[in-house]
Every structure is written in structure tokens, then in C-alpha cells.
Amino acid sequence: MSLIEDKFAKLDTEHAPGQEGRLVSGMAVGIGDTLGGTPVDFSHGDVNPAAFAPPPTALEAFIAGEARGGSQAYTEYRGDRTLRGILSERLSLFTGKELDGENELILTPGTQGALFLAIASCVVAGDKVAIMRPDYFANRKLVEFLGAETVPVEMDYLNTKEGSGICLDQLEAAFKAGAKTFLFSNPNNPTGVVYSAAEITQIASLANRYGSTVIVDQLYSRLLYSGVNYTHLRATDIDTNNVVTIMGPSKTESLSGYRLGVAFGAKHLIARMEKLQAIVSLRAPGYCQAVFNTWFAEPDGWIEERIRQHQSIRDDLLGIFLAVPGINVRPPEAGSYLFPQLPKLSVPLYDFLAFLRSQAAVTVTPGTEFSPNHTDSIRLNFSQNHSAAVHAVERIAGLVDRYRA
Amino acid sequence: MSLIEDKFAKLDTEHAPGQEGRLVSGMAVGIGDTLGGTPVDFSHGDVNPAAFAPPPTALEAFIAGEARGGSQAYTEYRGDRTLRGILSERLSLFTGKELDGENELILTPGTQGALFLAIASCVVAGDKVAIMRPDYFANRKLVEFLGAETVPVEMDYLNTKEGSGICLDQLEAAFKAGAKTFLFSNPNNPTGVVYSAAEITQIASLANRYGSTVIVDQLYSRLLYSGVNYTHLRATDIDTNNVVTIMGPSKTESLSGYRLGVAFGAKHLIARMEKLQAIVSLRAPGYCQAVFNTWFAEPDGWIEERIRQHQSIRDDLLGIFLAVPGINVRPPEAGSYLFPQLPKLSVPLYDFLAFLRSQAAVTVTPGTEFSPNHTDSIRLNFSQNHSAAVHAVERIAGLVDRYRA
Incomplete structure (x- = not known):
């Protein structure tokens, strides 16, 4: 072969x-x-x-975007500047941590696009990347496409009542073995478990200790069932240069047909993601970007x-x-x-x-x-x-x- | 660094x-x-x-796509099957060569998406890739992102009356030196020159002789000025396993805001492109795909x-x-x-x-x-x-x- x-x-x-x-x-x-x-x-x-x-407002927002014409079709590669301003305020409020829309946020074709760009901006061939088992199926493939090596970290979700059951010793061992990137979804896909505050705090502290970058896929973080507490990794004391958060309106909000996602966090990584997006797909679909106006602004x-x-x-x-x-x-x-x-x-x-x-x-x-x-x-x-x-x-x-x- | x-x-x-x-x-x-x-x-x-x-029909086609709901939002990664059937007929007619929509065509987020997927499906780190000078700015970057090496081929467009003035000796030298992929745009971006029938025939014959794959970006091939003859590379006697053609409705048809492109050609390369698209952006934006219904079907x-x-x-x-x-x-x-x-x-x-x-x-x-x-x-x-x-x-x-x- x-x-x-x-x-x-x-x-x-x-x-x-x-x-x-x-x-x-x-x-x-x-x-x-x-x-x-x-x-x-x-x-x-x-x-x-x-x-x-x-949501009933999505299609209207798209039609309004199309009517804006050129300025909506040809945004900066990282996405429309005005929209990034609006979204940075909403995401700052949602995650409990300030966000600079000019430099710390990129709009992408779906969260899949955000994941690819984020990983490709951290990893080169031969690197080690820690990923959870089980986790979103594309994570492993993304790492392998880049010629990097996955270091699996297990979670005992079936026998854990509070939190994911992540084996933090395995995560630390992965960092010790040289993994400079850790990628995981929270809530976890496929199990639906939410990492406990203690787990997230310990992930942040391990990442700080070993200088590793954490990419956290929070695609489902708006759809929390009653009584569940959610901890945003970026709002812990993790080094802000070492965390990228990924979200998007494809699931809870049913907007997958518009192919929209966002990544936000470390400024130097967002800058790399924009450069890469320029050659992979140019930008999130321009007219679709306008639908972001409705995100975190759904009817009461x-x-x-x-x-x-x-x-x-x-x-x-x-x-x-x-x-x-x-x-x-x-x-x-x-x-x-x-x-x-x-x-x-x-x-x-x-x-x-x-x-x-x-x-x-x-x-x-x-x-x-x-x-x-x-x-x-x-x-x-x-x-x-x-x-x-x-x-x-x-x-x-x-x-x-x-x-x- | x-x-x-x-x-x-x-x-x-x-x-x-x-x-x-x-x-x-x-x-x-x-x-x-x-x-x-x-x-x-x-x-x-x-x-x-x-x-x-x-075109006036584009937005209507989008709205109809959105109304179709789930089947339009979640297409196969390579794009909606019915649309691929429709487009394969139109592209077959346009290029003068049969096209199997089931296996030889993929819908992508813009021609930029198609270019990335096509090159990444042919090239691994260390490979040599022949590219034209001058040519579309992303070509060089795509090759470099993949860790491959560009082998430049010059064109003397300013002193050539008919055709591009491509230096075919340089192209042959590149193939001899081990370049297994050649990437070029026709019409050329940025000069607007169209390769002559003789040039395209010779590119095909060199590719056949050296077993190299040719990716041809035909983004502007519908916007031909009076008296210009255009030769589709795929309609020459080039080995069908070694050619991928890229087009899209972003330029002549002004549909860039919908982020749509297509790649068609060698079945095994289209299959790779789909696998890669699955982890890079999942699919061309679902509702936008419906706008393809209007492509090559503009008002009289x-x-x-x-x-x-x-x-x-x-x-x-x-x-x-x-x-x-x-x-x-x-x-x-x-x-x-x-x-x-x-x-x-x-x-x-x-x-x-x-x-x-x-x-x-x-x-x-x-x-x-x-x-x-x-x-x-x-x-x-x-x-x-x-x-x-x-x-x-x-x-x-x-x-x-x-x-x-």
C-alpha cells in the first residue's frame, strides 16, 4: 500500500x-x-x-444577509467583523470570560471546520495528541491525517456517577510522554456525560503544568438537563494562550444545513486558523454567516x-x-x-x-x-x-x- | 522558529x-x-x-432547499445524490465527456474547498508538485501546507499570442524529476489567458507518458470572450484515472456567498476527497447545495x-x-x-x-x-x-x- x-x-x-x-x-x-x-x-x-x-428567525436572517450582497459574500477569511463583535459579547457572557472578537474568534464552516483548523494549527507530523476514548469519531482521523500520533485517555463513564470518569493519570502520562495537545468534547460525544468542575479544574492545571494546548469541543454545552452544572474550561485559570473552545449552532439549534461553527481562544492559534481557512474553504459561507445574528438570540x-x-x-x-x-x-x-x-x-x-x-x-x-x-x-x-x-x-x-x- | x-x-x-x-x-x-x-x-x-x-433564481432555490429540511441539510459527505445526477449530465455536456455522478463527482465548499481536497488526495509530505508561475495564489500554499515541494513551470504570457506560453520543457523536466501531480488553472488566474488546444493536448500526453495526475482549475471556463476556443483537458485522451477538473459558480455566476464548488474526475481520487471532506467541513453547506439546481440552467x-x-x-x-x-x-x-x-x-x-x-x-x-x-x-x-x-x-x-x- x-x-x-x-x-x-x-x-x-x-x-x-x-x-x-x-x-x-x-x-x-x-x-x-x-x-x-x-x-x-x-x-x-x-x-x-x-x-x-x-428557529423561525434563521431563514429571515439568511435572506437579509443575501440582500446585503457583496459585504456579506466577501467577509474577511475569519468572518464578518461586525458579527464577530456581536458574537464575542454573547460568548463572553455564556462562558463567563472576556473575549476579543477582533483577534480571538473565527467563524468556520461548521464545528467540523473549526475542529480541523484548530488541530491543524497545533499539530505537525510526528507530534503526539491526547484524545479521549470514547469521543467524537473525527478526532482520531484528524490527528492521523496530520501524520500525528494519538495517545488515548480512557473514561469510565459507565461506573461514574458525577463527571466523566476521565483517567487523569493517563492524561498526565500523555503530557509527560510529550503530548502537547489534548482534544476532547464536553459534553462528551457519544455518551452525553458532562465533566465535573473538579475534572475540568484538574485538566486546566495539568495543561498549565505541562504547557499543553487544550482544544475543547463544547458543541452541546447549551443543551444541559435539569440539575447539571457545567464548567467552561476557558473560565478556569488555564493559560489563555493554551485553550481553544469550539461551538456551533448545528445541533441544539438545528442549523446544520447552514454549516456554521466558531472557534475562540488563543489569539496566535486563531491567526493560524484563519491562514489555513484561507486555503481550505476561504471562509464560512458568507450569506450563512448572517444566520449567526440569531444565535444566542432565539425567541424567549x-x-x-x-x-x-x-x-x-x-x-x-x-x-x-x-x-x-x-x-x-x-x-x-x-x-x-x-x-x-x-x-x-x-x-x-x-x-x-x-x-x-x-x-x-x-x-x-x-x-x-x-x-x-x-x-x-x-x-x-x-x-x-x-x-x-x-x-x-x-x-x-x-x-x-x-x-x- | x-x-x-x-x-x-x-x-x-x-x-x-x-x-x-x-x-x-x-x-x-x-x-x-x-x-x-x-x-x-x-x-x-x-x-x-x-x-x-x-442570477434571480438562486435565492429561490436556496429557500426551496431549506424547506426540504433534513434531507437537504444532511446529504452524503460528497453532496446530495439527486443533485449529483443532475450536475453530472450538465457537466458532461459542457466538457464533452461522460461523467458518472454517483462516483466521479463531489460537491465542495467553494472551488477553494475542491482545490484543497484534490491536492491533499494526491500529495503527501516530501512529494514534488508542478505548479505554474504565475497562477492562483493558494496553489503554492496548499502544496506547502502538505509538506510537499513546488516545482515551478513558467509561462511567457506577455510574448505569446495564441495560448498561454507554458514552457512544456519545464513541465516535462518536472515530471522527469519525480513530480507526480501538476496543478494549473485554465483560464489562467491572474492573466486570463486560455491554453491552446495544442498546449492542452501536449499536457495530456506528458501526463500519460509519466503517469502523473493533473488537477485543472476551470473556474472561469464559462466566461470566454468572442472568438476564443477552449479545450477541456478531461475530453482529451488523458488517462481518466489521472485527471480531476474543478469548477464552481462563485465567479461568472456571482454565487460566492453560497460557497459552492465541484470536483469531478478520477473515481479513486473523488473517494479520497470525500473521506477528507468528512473531517474538514463534513459537506458543502446543505441548503446552499440546492442552489446548484440553477447552475448551467440560468435564464435564457x-x-x-x-x-x-x-x-x-x-x-x-x-x-x-x-x-x-x-x-x-x-x-x-x-x-x-x-x-x-x-x-x-x-x-x-x-x-x-x-x-x-x-x-x-x-x-x-x-x-x-x-x-x-x-x-x-x-x-x-x-x-x-x-x-x-x-x-x-x-x-x-x-x-x-x-x-x-
């Missing part, structure tokens, strides 16, 4: 969420009948009106109602999963992911997922996308029509019983 | 088009009075109604009228430049760029450009963005309001005389 073939083999998207349509059906034949019901694609949230549509009560609806779906789905013998799941404290661990099955995980699609009209993402250890887990994005999601999870429970080892 | 500092120093955007607002003013003091007139920013096209607005006569208007501006600006002693310029055969070579000035190029901004309200891009040899040239994107462009070029002519050495 040539160098470049090897490089791209590591970026395989065959089982990535949303790519199921490109999967070539396997030979495996399922047992028993098809279960009827509304098809549900748990690989991503449903942004249709019957589930969770964008809109976010609260959205959280309430997600919490109610979460509770119903948890109830179904927990009634199935052998299924183990941590109740998510934030976001819209469930990451149940399944009992031992009579078929391999990818076959089981193919049966879920063909026999139950349900699409989920295999745990192996998030960690090589999680061959027994599946991820569901439950930002779906409530009743369709409940019936789909009942079908999953049915097939778990059917294919139980 | 650390490895990563060095890497990003090569990606400097200080003098890149559109970034002039971030330039810190120098100390140089200009001679004489300020010249009055409508400010013109020639660093990019003007998409406002007084100049060249998007719309493109023809647009070409006519650009040709008329081109002729007027050429007339002004050619009347200035010492200015040398090749009449562009396509696109909306002029790349005049200026006479020897009494001040360095960057100071002259600063005086153009402060004394003449005119922004242009320095030739050094396109080739280190072009310290005496400037690029103008003349997709502007006709009369404002004429008066702005008269002011440029005035300052050339004022600062003549």
Missing part, C-alpha cells in the same frame, strides 16, 4: 453517520419478520418540522422548551433500554446522544446494525466509530420526533432480544 | 485579496493630492446589483449578456492601461482578471498599493501573490460596475505616472 493509500485508509467513512446509503449490503440473512413502524435515522438529528426545526423560552422536549425523549428512551436485560447505559446529562452498551449478541455488530436497518427501519452508529474498544455499543442521536423515536427504540429492544447470544 | 511556526509563516495572508482591512498602515507618505471617485475593490468581483448580482441569454458586459469592461480598461507608457498587459481571453505589468516605480510595490488605497480609493492584489517573480504586476478583478471601474483604472494610471521612477 502506498503512503497516500495508507493515509486515506485511516480516514474510512464506511460506517460513519450519514453514509449508510453508500454501504453495500452484506450477505448475512436476518432471523424472523420485519418490524413495522416509522423509519428513524438516529445517525443524526431530525431537523424537519415534525421533530426539531431551526425557545431554548428552554427545546431542552424540556429533549429531556422528555431521553427519559422515555432510557426507560425502554434499561428494561432490557443486559443493556447498560449512562443517563446523558446533556446533548442528544445515548450510547447504550448491548449484551453479547449472536452476530457481529455491523451485521446487527444491518438487521436494524433492514428489519426494523432503524439506523444507528456503531460504537467503533468512537473508540476501537466499543464493539458492543451503539450511538443514537435522539433529537427526533418523540413518538417515532420511542417506537424505534422498542424495535431495537426487540432485535436485541432476537439476536441475543 | 518552531516547525509549526515555520509552516504557518508560509501561509501568510497579509497581502491576500480581501484581507486589506487587516493591514496595519505603513509609515510611507504619499506624494500629492487624493484623487476623488467611487471606491473600487478590485481584489474580488462586485456581486451587488449595480455590478454583477447572482443570462450568461451571454454577462459575457458581453465583461468583454465591454475589459476593452475599456485595456484601452486605458495600454495608453500609459511602460504598462504591458496581455488582453485576457476569458475570466475577469487583468494582470498589467507596471513600469519601474519610485516606491516598492506594497507602498504603491497602499497609496492606491489611500490616495485613489482603489484596491488591487500584488503580483507577488501569484509568483515571486511578479513584483512589478498587479491583478484586478474587473467584474465591477462598469463606469466605476473605468474611473478607478484612470486613477491607477494617474498614480502610475505620479510614482514613475
